[in-house]
Amino acid sequence: MRITRRIVVSLAIVAIALASLGAFFQVSRDGRAQEEAFARRARLLADGLEGVVLELVERGDRKGLDRLAEAVGDGGGVAGLAVYGPKGELISRSSRLQAAPSSPPDPVRQALRNGSPARGSAGLKDRSIQVDALPLTIHGEPLGALAVVHGPTPAPPRLGSAWRRAFLMALAQTALIVLVTILVLRFSIAGPIAQMALWMKQLRTGEPALRPAPPNVHLFSPLTREVETFSRQLARARAAVEEEARLRQAGEARWTPDRLAEHVRHRLQGRPLLVVSNREPYMHVRRGRSVECIVPAGGLVTALDPIMRASGGTWIAHGAGDADWQVVDRENRIRVPADDPLYTLRRVALTKEEEDGYYYGLANEGLWPLCHIAHTRPVFRPEDWAHYEKANQKFADAAAKEMEGLQEPCILIQDYHLALLPELLKQRRPDARIAIFWHIPWPNPEAFGVCPWRRELLQGMLGADLIGFHTQVHCNNFLDTVDRTLESRVDWERFEVRRSGHATAVHPYPISVAFPETFQDVAPDRASETDRETFLKEMGITGRYLGIGVDRMDYTKGVLERFRSIERFLEIHPTFRGELTFVQLGAPSRTHIKRYHDFLAEVESEAERINWKFQARDWKPIVFLKRHHSHREILPFYRHADFCMVTSLHDGMNLVAKEFVASRDDGAGVLILSRFTGASRELRDALIVNPYDIEEMAGAIDSALQMSREDQATRMARMRETVREHNIYRWAGNLIEALSQVRLDQVVARSE
Ligand code: ADQ
DSSP states (O other), X not given: OHHHHHHHHHHHHHHHHHHHXXXXXXHHHHHHHHHHHHHHHHHHHHHHHHHHHHHHHHHTOHHHHHHHHHHSOSXXXXXXXXXXXXXXXXXEEOGGGTTSOSSOOHHHHHHHHHSSOEEEEEEOSSSEEEEEEEEEEETTEEEEEEEXXXXXXXXXXXXXHHHHHHHXXXXXXXXXXXXXXXXXXXXXXXXXXXXXXXXXXXXXXXXXXXXXXXXXXXXXHHHHHHHHHHHHHHHHHHHHHHHHHHHHHHTOOOOOHHHHHHHHHHHTTTXXXXXXXXXXXXXXXXXXXXXXXXXXXXXXXXXXXXXXXXXXXXXXXXXXXXXXXXXXXXXXXXEEXXXXXXXXXXXXXXXXXXXXXXXXXXXXXXXXXXXXXSSOOOOOOHHHHHHHHHHHHHHHHHHHHHHTXXXXXXXXXXXXXXXXXXXXXXXXXXXXXXXXXXXXXXOOHHHHTTOTTHHHHHHHHTTSSEEEESSHHHHHHHHHHHHHHSSOEEETTTTEEEETXXXXXXXXXXXXXXXXXXXXXXOOOGGGOOOHHHHHHHTTOOSSEEEEEEXXXXXXXXXXXHHHHHHHHHHHOGGGTTTEEEEEEEEOOOTTSHHXXXXXXXXXXXXXXXXXXXXBTTBOSEEEEOXXXXXXXXXXXXXXXXXXXXXXXXXXOOHHHHHHHHHOTTSOOXXXXXXXXXXXXXXXXXXXXXXXXXXXHHHHHHHHHHOOHHHHHHHHHHHHHHHHHTOHHHHHHHHHHHHHTOOGGGOOOTTO
């Protein structure tokens, strides 16, 4: 109530002050107006009497003048009148003016002298009076003057009563304003604040999974946004604390975002972590007139974003969105994610030609097929190589800028787009600890040997202190390739390459997902999750069984083989026609490249062919959803599927397999997994298949659909344990640990 009292008192003080000022001005204005009215009346009287007086004076009718003087005055603001001769001698005057001296007052003298009306004051014995004098002339000859003497001015209105009136008026207005203010306060501020407080209390005390909806109060929307972010962080922190407590109790040491953050802080001694990749984690694109922020599909972003969220730092990447440059600051930086900024994204600008040559050309038409054994010939063009070198140089410039002022900075370079970057940076900053992680497979030396710039690529990579692959096989292939291509010493016991006095360690770091946070984070409202029946109905799926595939549309992912295995399964098991639907979520990728463009068309026509072959009235075996889906959209597919097919012809790791496992906290569902993925080394309870063997894959689908619930649960529990233990935070923790232990004194003169 204190605020109400404060409002009432302040308004009352203002009202009293205004009433006093108003009364003062009112009184002085009324006094002036009264005086002016008196003067006007006297002047009018003088003008009106002029003719009569003139006539009486001309006739010398003294009695007539006296009668007239007696008749006028004492009322209406006129005290009386007097008539003077041409020399100022008094001829007649009202008897009420007997006290006045008979000599003409100053205004009369002026009127006689100037022949024009005059006004002024004249002294009586005890006071001064106002006189209006009018000259009396006939044919230009002065006959005298007429003086109208003003009556006493009535007393001006009294200040006290005027003040009282104004105060009462102000008081009434104040009371009205106070009433309205209190009502507005009550309903527009106090009410919503109480609502907000209740909402915040629910957030604080309630189940994080059951987050109440925020009150719909426009005035507080900035506050609501902040509180929502805060409550998310609180929920996460609470979950982390509970997890930590649980782990401590179980005597385990599982990796969590908080543990990673602590680890990074400790290992990097407060220095920010720098990450460089081609692909950016958040891309700004134009949608009509507005700008939308999207998360590009791809394993690298899926893996690294949670790490950067946990550890903070700067991520340097190519700004590929058409609205990217609209939202950055002068240093091309932006804090991300927008709703809860946790790290900095620094964008690197590339020209269209550079992007064509470096990204689409050398990286994706050259190195990608070179490293994946998937029967697509790599294309090597010298102009693409020139752009690749130039783009790497641009990334080096940006990274060097971010390293300014940092001692022994730690930098994690990502993938095959940036193979030259480690050496470029090491030359500039020998004190930097540099790692490069290669997200795709490394082929054997013969396969890699066809690359015209194999020496330059290896040399660039060996500028790093640490090189990471997903599996030991890829490490071995790499060391073999170095051994056969460059003059260097490969230490097979320590898995190290020594060259020009610099040592590079080569180790496997199997990448993973943020088990279990990814999916709880994107879909915390489990309560509102649709059940399987509703979900299938919404999807228009009439059958009983659901199989899924989730991929970037890439020819290495074995999507065609997957479709053919569905076809084969339905040929062998006709009873499943109308019962099994396979949904393929496919994010179009690198479609500027002809091979990808053709591949997408091929996938579509293959789905059509198979659908046409089996199609019944309201069922088709393959549903191809060709677009980018958010993780929130993908989640129900993972959770309701009977089986998930990951059938890559060759894949560094494959995170879809791990995401599927991480999402199945119901312990159901079967993973069919290609033996040519890195993931197949860890997820041994999946049904491991050779994607080139269509019969075998059809058999795996059959096994998946026949598998008992117990068998599914046992396998899923083991796979979940593996992913839980070897999550993305462990991957990052191990990588950063190894990088922080690099001995920089091993870096001696490169000319050695
Ligand atoms: P990719 O070949 O891109 O990555 P993969 O590991 O299969 O990837 O991960 C794909 C990611 O994209 C997953 O997070 C998945 O959810 C997402 N995704 C797939 N389809 C999508 C769709 N339709 N819409 C939206 N998102 C979709 C490379 C290597 C992999 C390696 C990763 C990480 O080729 O072998 O596992 O890097 O190192």
